[in-house]
Amino acid sequence: MAKLSDKEWTALKKKLDAEGRLDKFSLGEPEREYVTSRGMDILRLHAADFVNKRLAPANPKNDGRQTPTKGHPVFIAQHACGCNDRDSVEQFLGYEKGRELTGGEVDKIVDAILRWIGENLED
Secondary structure (H helix, E strand, O other): OOOOOHHHHHHHHHHHHHOOHHHHOOOOHHHHHHHHHHOHHHHHHHHHHHHHHHOOOOOOOOOOOOOOOOOOHHHHHHHHOOOOOHHHHHHHHOOOOOOOOOHHHHHHHHHHHHHHHHHHHHO
């Protein structure tokens, strides 16, 4: 499983901060409760499922509108991390549109989502 290195995470956060995404999104009490009641291992499974189904295909269905902004902590994290559609994935992570994401790229996206959630639980 490919992990997002600390250097990659720092660089990604710098890009996200410049776009105002880090201040725009946060976990509310229901999402925090969801995370603490289920745990990060379950969230990793959810994130991997969402990314594999909604982002990994070369041309995802409803690209640009496939990720809600509420309803699940992973959805909120996807928007905060620039992993909510293929345009954002290309802009923030450099994974070009029009081709299927590799397993390693999916792993790094999932890792970014979980790191953001973990840091937001600490706030």
